[in-house]
Amino acid sequence: MASETVVIGGGTAGAQLARRLGYAGVSVTVLGEEPHAPYNRVLLAEVLAGRYGPEVIALPEVPVRRGVRATEIDRDQRLVHCADGTSVAYDRLVLATGSNPVLPPLRGIADGLPEGxxxxxxxxxxxxxxxxxxxxxxxxxxxxxxxxxxxxxxxxxxxxxxxxxxxxxxxxxxxxxxxxxxxxxxxxxxxxxxxxxxxxxxxxxxxxxxxxxxxxxxxxxxxxACGVRPRAGLARDAGLEVRHGIVVDDELRTSDPYIHAIGDCAEHAGVVHGLAGPALEQADVLASVLTGTAARYTGTRALTRLTLSGPGPLDLAAFGDPTPHPGDDVVQLTDATRGAYRKVVVRGDRLVGGVLLGDLRTVGELARTWEGDEPLPSTPLFHLLGGA
The missing domain is CATH 3.50.50.60 (FAD/NAD(P)-binding domain)
Structure with missing residues (x-):
């Protein structure tokens, strides 16, 4: 068990890990570059729309050194150097640095973003x-x-x-x-x-x-809003293996055995998820690893959810690959009048992808089947969409 764990990043993944380690009695220091307490990034659009105040999207409180930017990792001395001149020693270091917005190569922003x-x-x-x-x-x-x-x-x-x-x-x-x-x-x-x-x-x-x-x-x-890319510069400068994201194994360990990575910055088995669900699952697995419990991260079958308000609220859920291969079964329902659409792709007895729009109050059963990679019930395929 690590006697001093340092987490760089106070977002969803970093906060979840710190909370789990705290419950287990592990000493943990979280360095958060933002001045705010950890918050749920998924709900930022709700704040922008005016439905929620910033305090509503705050995550459960964890101790964070706010406004502290890590600038360098000294792997030989196991130190994290920060922009405020301080250094933090670690036995285990966790990179939960998240992702940066992609700024496209546009004329007019070479010297920074104009006002507005x-x-x-x-x-x-x-x-x-x-x-x-x-x-x-x-x-x-x-x-x-x-x-x-x-x-x-x-x-x-x-x-x-x-x-x-x-x-x-x-x-x-x-x-x-x-x-x-x-x-x-x-x-x-x-x-x-x-x-x-x-x-x-x-x-x-x-x-x-x-x-x-x-x-x-x-x-x-x-x-x-041109997408995001893993924030991996700190890891790259430290000599860790970085492809699209910071490369990790099934214990979320980087190419340095004393450094782990989770969340949007981590690349596992060639995949960078960039979603809250996988980030939370990775944090839970790493908490087990760091507290001496055998655990492995084998990937997340993520489902994307979005709720759009306005004239006739619209729910959206998407998972897997909705493009069928030869031999796949496809179940599709469309109701343009109600703005409803259901499509799932089935291969053998498994869901391989789907898109659902409309009233998704009962999407849970399909979501659980997908996320658990469970065999489908032996009922007509049309019934998959009956409840949704």
């Missing part, structure tokens, strides 16, 4: 946007993935006139098929969001957005 141009990743980003938005303000969201869709609908709920630009062919390409994306688009357009797909942004002129075809979207507020 915001990323959307942290609580400070959210608070700055909340302060800037007002009814009638024109806003452009660059990026039509999960983050961009969440930001666009939150700004629309605050009364902004929102334009959403997406380089790909349809919204949320990583999670949704074409049919589901069309329903999502219709939902956002009903909220007043103007959507442009297959639309590449070339640069910014202040808060005006220049498209590749030369057309300029005039706006007063710009949100860059």
């Amino acid at each position: 141009v915001h990323p959307f990743r942290t609580l400070d980003d959210c608070l700055a946007l909340s302060e800037a938005v007002r009814p009638g303000i024109s806003a452009v969201v660059v990026g039509g993935g999960l983050l961009g869709v969440s930001a666009a609908r939150a700004l629309a709920e605050r009364g902004a006139r929102v334009v959403l630009t997406q380089q790909g062919e349809h919204l949320m390409e990583r999670q949704l098929d074409v049919s589901a994306s069309k329903l999502l688009r219709a939902h956002l357009e009903a909220m007043g969001v103007e959507i442009h797909t297959e639309c590449r942004v070339r640069g910014l002129r202040g808060t005006s957005v220049e498209l590749a075809d030369g057309y300029v979207l005039d706006s007063e507020l710009v949100v860059l």
